[in-house]
Amino acid sequence: MQRAMRLLECVAGHRYGAPAKQLARETGLALPTAYHLLRTLVHEGYLRRDKGLFFLGEAAERLSSSGAQQKRRGALADALAHCSDAIGVPVYYAMYRDGEVDVVCVADTPGAPAVEEWADFRTTAHAHAIGQCLLAQLDEPARRDHLDRHPVRPVTRYTVRDDESLLRRLERVRRMEPVTEHQEYALGAVCGAIPLTVGSTAATVALSLPARQADRLMPAVRQLQYEVGRLLGSLSLSISM
Structure with a gap:
């Protein structure tokens, strides 16, 4: 859970998206672990993938909106x-x-x-x-x-x-x-x-x-x-x- 949150926070810091290798490097995660977590987060709607780049998904945006409220x-x-x-x-x-x-x-x-x-x-x-x-x-x-x-x-x-x-x-x-x-x-x-x-x-x-x-x-x-x-x-x- 903690590693997934680190990935979400890292993606949130990249307005124009980031590839898996960069996210793994910036979060200090092994690339296979990062790939696995990224696929899970995409499946759950917290991230979306477009042309090899990862962006925040609708579920993460709803979570952010709830926190702001x-x-x-x-x-x-x-x-x-x-x-x-x-x-x-x-x-x-x-x-x-x-x-x-x-x-x-x-x-x-x-x-x-x-x-x-x-x-x-x-x-x-x-x-x-x-x-x-x-x-x-x-x-x-x-x-x-x-x-x-x-x-x-x-x-x-x-x-x-x-x-x-x-x-x-x-x-x-x-x-x-x-x-x-x-x-x-x-x-x-x-x-x-x-x-x-x-x-x-x-x-x-x-x-x-x-x-x-x-x-x-x-x-x-x-x-x-x-x-x-x-x-x-x-x-x-x-x-x-």
């Missing part, structure tokens, strides 16, 4: 943890893709735990700040399409009551304006979300607080805006996962 996810998790520590609240990152709310990453602590997902975030976008912030970034046909699939229903006694009331509320949200909700998704919790522009994808960073700390909500949201703005340059690739 994990690195981006790690950078995002670190950034959210920084925001969570700085403000003392749980912080969430979510995107709207493939017609659904996708909560990608959450940073919280035992002293400031995240809101429990007791009702599926995907089907209750109308009730929480994350979902409302994402829906506010869509055009009206996309909003109505979402509500056709996930109609408004009461989650708590504070939840908006019907589709049209929600649509009117979303229309009043100004571009890049934070969205807040008070106990609409979970009794005892208030939440705020700020919109992000990630290409053409709707995204948001959000936070939650116990309802008894509702007076902290807007100051915390403003601080989150500041922290995200400060980190946005380094996060530009990470948040587009």
Whole structure:
């Protein structure tokens, strides 16, 4: 396995391919051993051979892509943890893709735990700040399409009551304006979300607080805006996962 990895790393360093003899020499492998491993790697799709030269294959490229995605996810998790520590609240990152709310990453602590997902975030976008912030970034046909699939229903006694009331509320949200909700998704919790522009994808960073700390909500949201703005340059690739 270790020798095969050495060969893969060596091939990756040759943009225009390399012959077996050169790869054997550069990795310090006996030529018969190198030939055997190269044939195996080609068979498994990690390498491809063209006119006597070896190149990375589709399987290796998928592996590389997966590793890069994990690195981006790690950078995002670190950034959210920084925001969570700085403000003392749980912080969430979510995107709207493939017609659904996708909560990608959450940073919280035992002293400031995240809101429990007791009702599926995907089907209750109308009730929480994350979902409302994402829906506010869509055009009206996309909003109505979402509500056709996930109609408004009461989650708590504070939840908006019907589709049209929600649509009117979303229309009043100004571009890049934070969205807040008070106990609409979970009794005892208030939440705020700020919109992000990630290409053409709707995204948001959000936070939650116990309802008894509702007076902290807007100051915390403003601080989150500041922290995200400060980190946005380094996060530009990470948040587009």
